[in-house]
Amino acid sequence: MKKRIVLLPGDGIGKEVINSAKDVLNAIAEEYNHTFSFESHEIGGAAIDLYGTPLPETTVDACKQADAVLLGAVGGPKWDSNPSHLRPERGLLGIRKALDLYANLRPIKGFKNLLHASPLKEEVVSGSDLLIVRELTGGLYFGTPSERRDNGNSVVDTLVYSRQEIERIVDKGFQAAQQRRGHLTSVDKANVLESSKLWREIVEEKKAQYPDVAVEHVLVDAAAMKLITNPTQFDVIVTENLFGDILSDEASVITGSLGMLPSASLNENGVGLYEPVHGSAPDIAGKGVANPVAMILSAALMLRYSFQLNDEANVIEDAVQAVLDAGFHTGDIQVPEGRLVGTAEMTKLIADYIKSQNASKCIASCYF
């Protein structure tokens, strides 16, 4: 298979972990006879410095022509005091909008030898395996521009959703549940918000089309509580933009580190942008210590959702599990009697596993 992949390293550790994804994809290409070509473009702070905008047209054009896009992370203190149109995050919101990436998928699974690293009790998080499907291009973040009134003493933010926007994300949630364990939790605030009432009506209408999926409605406040008291009850959660933003960060604690969590953002045509959940981590940028796993697992999601290369995606996920099982870890995760490694070594271990296809042989003979 031949595919064109655009790399958007962005800022901070984004520039480091993007190389990890590339190395691992090259290992997959070698092993499974694919041709992946890579093209790098600027976004975020790096683009502001070079072109005076967080999202240059050349970047948008390249992404539109690519088969898939991998993004590192954007942002950093250097640009924190910029006016809002010159903030790195504008690049991220802009590329999501330009590619019409309306569905954000975040799988959250506890890796078994890292459960102790979660701030939640091991017995609570053990067995957690859920997927949050978040609407990404509507709601409060994209309403008519927020404004301050009364000399700045009152503010207005608008939350707008159309039926069509809700229907397509709800469909994604049902379809994801069909491919998993057949359970969908729709999260809203239908006891207060009009947008949530329409959301709930649409979920109710749609459920007849997916008779193999069991549906429940949960209010967002209750969902926030259940996520940390009993995360194993969830299979697929579908929700709107703001609720999804908050719940997916909350759920991220299950894995013990932000450095482990991948994400996929998809449009109607299956073109996707894949990125770690974490930010640019300015506190550790440039030190070679960032955990590359979230970025590498994002590349696995790209193989699965954009290229339908499910076996190859599984191989990457198995390789990550095998390297963690062997005790290797970056500094963001504490593994008793494990071996601390940096970004480059962690990446090489995962790529080597893929090439060897034999974890015990490679890891035991090469590293202990």
Ligand SMILES: NC(=O)c1ccc[n+]([C@@H]2O[C@H](COP(=O)([O-])OP(=O)(O)OC[C@H]3O[C@@H](n4cnc5c(N)ncnc54)[C@H](O)[C@@H]3O)[C@@H](O)[C@H]2O)c1
């Ligand atoms: N999608 C994105 O590009 C994105 C997402 C969130 C934040 N940001 C931006 O990133 C900058 C920093 O934000 P923040 O500090 O709130 O969040 P962050 O995710 O960058 O960092 C939070 C903490 O987690 C650690 N961390 C994150 N990823 C890690 C990894 N892969 N390996 C090891 N440790 C890791 C960091 O060192 C830090 O202590 C800000 O400018 C913010 O706007 C960007």
